[in-house]
Structures are given as structure tokens and as C-alpha cells.
Amino acid sequence: MTTAFRNWQAVQQEVLRRIHAREWAPGDLIPNEADLASEFGCARATVNRALRAVAEAGLLDRKRKAGTRVALQPVARATLSIAVIRQEVEEKGARYGYALLERSMTRPPAPVRAALNTADATLLHIRALHFADGAPYALEDRWINPQGAPGVLDQPFETTSANEWLLEHTPYTRGDIALSAQSATVAEARDLGCDAGAALFALTRNTWNGPVAVTRVRLLFAPGHSMQADL
Amino acid sequence: MTTAFRNWQAVQQEVLRRIHAREWAPGDLIPNEADLASEFGCARATVNRALRAVAEAGLLDRKRKAGTRVALQPVARATLSIAVIRQEVEEKGARYGYALLERSMTRPPAPVRAALNTADATLLHIRALHFADGAPYALEDRWINPQGAPGVLDQPFETTSANEWLLEHTPYTRGDIALSAQSATVAEARDLGCDAGAALFALTRNTWNGPVAVTRVRLLFAPGHSMQADL
DNA sequence: CAGAATATTATGTGCAGACATAATAATTGT
DNA sequence: ACAATTATTATGTCTGCACATAATATTCTG
Numbered sequence: 001m002t003t004a005f006r007n008w009q010a011v012q013q014e015v016l017r018r019i020h021a022r023e024w025a026p027g028d029l030i031p032n033e034a035d036l037a038s039e040f041g042c043a044r045a046t047v048n049r050a051l052r053a054v055a056e057a058g059l060l061d062r063k064r065k066a067g068t069r070v071a072l073q074p075v076a077r078a079t080l081s082i083a084v085i086r087q088e089v090e091e092k093g094a095r096y097g098y099a100l101l102e103r104s105m106t107r108p109p110a111p112v113r114a115a116l117n118t119a120d121a122t123l124l125h126i127r128a129l130h131f132a133d134g135a136p137y138a139l140e141d142r143w144i145n146p147q148g149a150p151g152v153l154d155q156p157f158e159t160t161s162a163n164e165w166l167l168e169h170t171p172y173t174r175g176d177i178a179l180s181a182q183s184a185t186v187a188e189a190r191d192l193g194c195d196a197g198a199a200l201f202a203l204t205r206n207t208w209n210g211p212v213a214v215t216r217v218r219l220l221f222a223p224g225h226s227m228q229a230d231l
Numbered sequence: 232m233t234t235a236f237r238n239w240q241a242v243q244q245e246v247l248r249r250i251h252a253r254e255w256a257p258g259d260l261i262p263n264e265a266d267l268a269s270e271f272g273c274a275r276a277t278v279n280r281a282l283r284a285v286a287e288a289g290l291l292d293r294k295r296k297a298g299t300r301v302a303l304q305p306v307a308r309a310t311l312s313i314a315v316i317r318q319e320v321e322e323k324g325a326r327y328g329y330a331l332l333e334r335s336m337t338r339p340p341a342p343v344r345a346a347l348n349t350a351d352a353t354l355l356h357i358r359a360l361h362f363a364d365g366a367p368y369a370l371e372d373r374w375i376n377p378q379g380a381p382g383v384l385d386q387p388f389e390t391t392s393a394n395e396w397l398l399e400h401t402p403y404t405r406g407d408i409a410l411s412a413q414s415a416t417v418a419e420a421r422d423l424g425c426d427a428g429a430a431l432f433a434l435t436r437n438t439w440n441g442p443v444a445v446t447r448v449r450l451l452f453a454p455g456h457s458m459q460a461d462l
Numbered sequence: 463c464a465g466a467a468t469a470t471t472a473t474g475t476g477c478a479g480a481c482a483t484a485a486t487a488a489t490t491g492t
Numbered sequence: 493a494c495a496a497t498t499a500t501t502a503t504g505t506c507t508g509c510a511c512a513t514a515a516t517a518t519t520c521t522g
Contacts, residue, residue, distance in 0.1 A: 008506085032471085034472085042507085043506060045475095049506095052474090062473065064472060064513065065515040065516055066473090068473080072399070075312045080460075081309075172251075175461070177307075179410055181431055199413050221412075225411065226409045227410045228409050231406035238475070239475075263503080275477095279505090295484040295504075296485040296500085296503075297484090298501090466519105469519080470516080473513085475510100475512075476512090477510080482505075484502090489499080490497070491495090491496080
């Protein structure tokens with residue numbers, strides 16, 4: 001016995017080792033917390049913390065009374081962090097640039113109205129470009145609900161992106177993100193400086209503050225862009 | 232006083248409320264755990280649990296001695312769950328289908344060798360199609376290192392996808408995922424039943440078991456595919 | 463024997479107290 | 493004034509105990 005696993009990370013490591021080594025095979029019921037605690041020479045709370053962490057990673061399924069078992073099909077959960085674009089660009093060691101293309105109050109097209117559930121309201125429409133080292137990096141097409149973002153109408157967004165302003169000044173409670181690929185239209189190709197029809201990575205995000213829609217944004221990245229995540 | 236926040240979820244709710252209501256504005260230092268505990272009428276451990284959860288969600292930054300402050304730019308962390316393709320298809324209510332296109336032992340092209348760090352070794356190359364309701368859903372192009380996946384050479388992968396077999400039989404310790412967009416080549420278009428040059432959503436994943444590479448897979452999804460995630 | 467009531471059990475969570483650790487602030491020595 | 497040492501402080505975590513809760517197993521009852 002290598003003796004005592006005294007902290008929860010050590011216990012977690014040992015649990016992971018047993019899962020990877022197939023000592024606990026997928027589907028297996030593992031010993032209960034109390035038993036593991038006495039085996040590891042620590043308190044049950046410590047085992048609980050460790051198992052909870054592993055379960056959050058998707059490798060264990062826990063149910064009261066039923067016990068803890070190794071997940072049959074560990075649903076890999078890639079956590080991709082979506083930062084402010086400026087930050088993203090600067091972290092790649094590039095110089096960030098920003099240019100406003102359009103700013104208007106308009107009644108949005110049907111898909112946007114449907115996604116934000118804003119009926120006939122006119123929304124603030126922002127189109128802007130983000131640059132990395134002078135080259136187009138991403139095209140931002142955003143609709144903002146003034147109801148959900150007080151003070152937004154006073155912002156020109158000529159030098160600061162809506163991206164950053166909203167994040168700092170507008171609270172939100174929930175949102176959803178969709179990632180997809182689409183072909184560049186002629187207009188998009190012109191803005192991004194690529195060929196029409198080029199495959200572009202698209203990120204569409206809706207943000208809500210309770211029941212009220214805040215914003216919907218579609219980011220079209222220049223060709224070659226990829227998002228990375230670890231497992 | 233709406234009286235005691237007795238469990239950590241209630242404390243978490245209250246903390247989130249204060250952040251959203253800007254009672255604690257971005258950048259602000261919030262009271263320390265002990266103070267909050269006495270304010271909320273619970274133990275410090277309970278406040279700790281709540282704050283830790285909020286910090287994990289990216290809304291708080293915590294540092295020893297420095298204290299806890301509201302994140303200036305809450306890095307949105309979208310957690311996308313990457314399940315087995317069969318599962319993904321069936322969850323959409325579609326009938327799943329699978330067809331093996333190619334199975335061979337080959338020395339992989341340079342990019343794959345570089346990504347897996349396998350030098351001159353020959354790897355098992357699998358190309359397969361996944362169907363949803365009879366229509367091509369995703370094209371799988373996979374390289375498997377027999378060193379990292381014992382028993383894989385005995386598998387025909389004619390009716391079961393490598394995707395599922397590996398997940399169930401091969402342990403791994405880490406992996407990385409890249410999401411991108413790319414144009415369909417003529418061959419890919421033929422397999423997926425779309426036009427050449429169509430924008431396709433691509434997912435490339437490398438998997439490792441400790442220091443040894445297990446597999447690298449590129450999934451090309453049929454046009455229109457999107458990945459969803461919540462914030 | 464079917465179905466309802468009850469007991470059992472594993473996880474979920476709370477508490478108070480203790481010590482560990484990292485980061486900052488204050489003090490000291492040169 | 494500056495650098496090195498020491499004190500302080502907020503978070504991080506462990507412990508042992510208690511009770512809550514959900515899910516299963518068992519017993520009781522018509």
C-alpha cells in the first residue's frame with residue numbers, strides 16, 4: 001500500500017487511474033464512499049469531493065442508494081471558453097483592430113425576430129469587423145434589444161465593439177450558442193477579404209436576461225479559423 | 232431579511248442575483264467568506280461551496296488573500312457534450328445507419344504523423360459514413376495507433392463504428408478537439424452527397440493515453456450541421 | 463399474489479473547528 | 493531607499509459528525 005491518499009486530488013487521481021486501468025470497468029459499480037474512505041484513510045467528505053469531481057467530468061454516474069458506477073459511454077465534455085474577441089486576438093500575439101461597418105435601428109428579419117421573440121420591435125443593428133494584425137479576423141452581425149440593454153442607444157460603437165460594451169454593462173442570465181459552417185456570400189467575402197463561397201466558421205449566440213432578449217450575434221470568422229478545446 | 236440562505240444553492244442564487252443586479256459590479260471585491268457566512272446565517276463551508284461553483288462558471292475570480300472579485304470579462308464557457316454519433320443521431324429522433332468505406336494499414340500523411348507523433352509507424356486507417364434516416368450525416372476519417380488500442384486489429388468495423396468500439400474498449404487520459412469549417416473536396420462531396428465546395432463543419436479530435444497516441448479522427452458533417460451549447 | 467406501506471442504504475449536504483497555503487502588507491536590516 | 497524577512501489574511505481543504513433525500517428492498521395487508 002502506497003499509504004494514505006490525503007487530499008481529494010490524490011483520491012481523484014487514484015480513482016481516475018483505476019478507471020483508466022480498467023480495474024473499474026465501464027458499467028461497474030464501485031465501492032461506496034464510506035468503504036473508499038476507510039481504504040484511502042481519509043474522511044468520507046474527501047472521497048465525496050473527489051468522486052463528485054470525476055462525475056462532473058462525465059466518467060462516473062452517481063445515484064443515491066443505487067451507488068456510483070463507471071460511465072458506459074463517457075460523454076466527452078469539451079469546454080470551450082468564448083472570450084471577448086480582442087482578448088482572443090491578443091492571446092494569439094496579434095494586434096487587434098476594430099471597425100464599425102453599420103449602425104442602425106431596424107426591424108430585424110424573421111429569423112432574428114423568432115430567435116429573440118421580439119415581435120415587431122425595432123432593434124439596434126450593428127455590423128462590424130474585427131482585425132488581427134490588420135487582416136480581417138471576424139465579421140460581427142449583431143442585433144441588440146434596447147429593452148434588454150439600457151444605455152445601448154447612447155453608444156456609438158465606433159471605437160469600442162458592442163461585444164465588449166455589452167459584456168461589461170449588460171447583465172444576462174442565460175444564453176445559447178450554435179456553431180456551424182457556411183459559405184461566404186459575396187458581401188461577406190468582400191468584408192472578410194476572401195473568396196465568395198469560401199467555407200466560414202460561424203458562431204451564433206443568443207443572450208437573455210431573464211425573460212427579456214438582450215442580443216443575438218453572428219460571428220463569421222475568416223477562412224482557416226478553428227476553435228480549440230481540451231477534454 | 233428574507234431569512235437564512237440555508238443551502239449552498241440558495242447562497243449561489245443570491246450571489247448570482249447580486250452580480251446580475253450589479254450590487255456587486257464587475258471588478259468589485261466582494262465580502263470574504265466568513266462575513267458572508269454570518270450574513271447568510273450559514274457555515275463558511277457552505278458559502279465556500281457556493282462561491283466555488285460560481286467561480287467555476289467564470290463569474291467570479293478568486294485568489295487567496297486577495298479575496299474574491301466579480302470577473303471583469305466573464306469568459307463564457309460553453310460546454311458542448313460530444314457523444315457517440317449513434318447517440319447523437321438517435322437523440323434527434325432519426326434512424327442511425329453506418330457503413331464502412333475503407334479499412335487499411337497505412338503510413339499516414341505528414342499532418343497526421345505530426346499530430347500523433349508516431350514517426351514512421353503504420354496506422355490503421357478507417358473511413359466510414361454515418362447516416363441519419365438514410366441520409367449521410369457525417370464522414371469519419373480515422374487513424375488508429377495499434378500500440379495505443381490493443382485488440383483493434385481484430386476488429387472489422389464493418390457493422391460497429393470505430394467511434395463506439397474505441398470509447399468502450401480503449402482508455403484515454405487526455406485529448407484535444409478542434410472545430411473548423413472547410414470546403415468539401417470532390418471525393419468528400421461524393422461520399423456525403425453534397426456539392427463540391429460546400430461549407431462543411433469539421434471536428435478533429437486527437438486522443439492520448441498517457442504518452443502514447445490512441446487515435447486521431449476527423450468528422451466532416453453534412454451541410455447544415457450545427458453544434459449547440461448552453462451557457 | 464398484487465399493491466401499498468415501511469425499512470434500508472448510498473449519496474447529498476450541512477456544521478464547527480482546525481490547519482495549510484498563497485499572496486499581500488508590514489517590518490526590519492543594511 | 494531598497495531588499496529581505498516576518499506577520500497577516502482570505503481562500504483551500506480535511507475531519508468527524510449529523511441529518512436529508514432518493515431509490516431500492518423488504519414487509520405487510522387485502
